[in-house]
Amino acid sequence: SIVRDFITGWKDFQREGAPELYPQQLADEMEEINYYIFKAINNGVYRCGFAGSQEAYESAYEFMWEALDWVEERLGKQRYMVGEHITETDIRLFVTLIRFDPVYYSHFKCSRHKLAEMPNIRGYLQELFQIPGFGDTTDFTEIKQHYFMVHTEINPTKIVPVGPDMSWLMEAHDRDRFGGQPFADGTTLPGAVPAGEEVKNPEDFQLPLFER
Template identity: 90%
Template sequence: MTNENTQEDIQEARNASPDGEFIRDTNYIEDRILPGITEPTEQEDGTFHWPQEAGRYRLAVARACPWAHRTVITRRLMGLEDTVSLALAGPTHDARSWTFDLDEGEVDPVLQIPRLQDAYFKRFPDYPRGITVPAIVEESTGRVVTNDYPSIVRDFITNWKDFQREGAPNLYPEEHAEEMEELNYYIFKAINNGVYRSGFAGSQEAYESAYDFLWEALDWVEDRLGKQRYMVGDHITETDIRLFVTLIRFDPVYYSHFKCSRHKLAEMPNICGYLQELFQIPGFGDTTDFTEIKQHYFMVHTEINPTKIVPVGPDMSWLMEEHDRDRFGGQPFAEGTTMPGPLPKGEEVKNPEDFQQPLFER
């Protein structure tokens, strides 16, 4: 099952539940790229550990996908752009795979493949699951290494330290680890996956149950952000990244397309300010392409939107307005850490909104 779902995936997920609830497949290739490894080494559980080398791997993503967006933000914040290259699939896909239709000749220029499935089949000719982004691919062999997106993000933060930029932030502080794990689990269940459970519900009962659970969680976030600047501690952490990728898609997509329409997040003052601050930080707003996000959801999910018409709005320029998050004290990153530098050439979003143009030129 893909992270971003085809009609076959949606129906399969509904069939797994007698009441029409959407149940996400969370089985992934759980291989890890870790320091101290000189060659791929099989573990007792059948997974492999792979060596860390600059230039060996390519991160395949789609800007439309929130799960992939987490890895793009983290890679940029940690300064791993020169270590792990970036392959950008287009915003739409079919039942077979994400495609590299944004590149010249519709072929990824490094991997020389038109579809991400080619990297999966190169390693697993009979791969039985969905072809998901994000995925890390070994450049020299064209083989997929892992698509376990939570581990990709966590490893970029904690296990690629020898390759991180000077001044990279600590996004997983040990003193907050236990609280982060609790919040990460709840945010995934109620919000990250909660919008999908609402949008892909197969019955009125399943939809209303998911909707209520989602909004209970969003109200909790609004209340929490009315008392502190970030979700955990005084600085941005992995938990904020996990939350941001769903919240930033809410007004353009989930509010209407997934029927999550109690309020727009622009109408919730604490979440609104929180999104404004994060969006204006390098790594967050400059990796967000609202056009591709809307194209994906409204064109791929034809069971929900059979006309494939993509909305023109909403106006998201409020993201660039001044916020008041500094009233809580704290700052995005701790003393001794720095903001990321300019985006690498070729990694700019292809469809920046007019209000995004001067984003990091202040």
């Protein structure tokens, strides 16, 4: 994957103090969990959204929610998916979880619960979103416009929902109750976020997409 390529194949171009996202001592566990996350969650939401029959949809839905329940339980026991710091596994999971409430919940009919209603996943997403490199690279307007306007076989009107309110991502969390920390000692965070790419104020997440 492109994530793995950047982690392992581009080390000569990484800044000094870049985080170790694929520690070799955790590689076997990460590979097992990465595969499950991809099959049941990353790809699972698409299997729900593009199912060609009720039976296929319900099968995919059950498989996906079984996996999300497993993630919720696991995150109730530890801060991150694998080990004591953020790894590639968390990045692979984040990209789907952050799109879940704005898109997959309604657009792909994954609507058992919003992730904001699942306390451990909620806190996990809050922590990641507030770390440089996560929230500041997430554009909810772009995410929603892409899915709701491009998938015309699912949403022929191309109407893009204004909600949901995602300001909860900027609220305080208590993930540090498990110990550990986002990155190992000696890791340096990215430099200043370029102007215009800062995490927006919470109230800005609910703005209409188009002028009235």
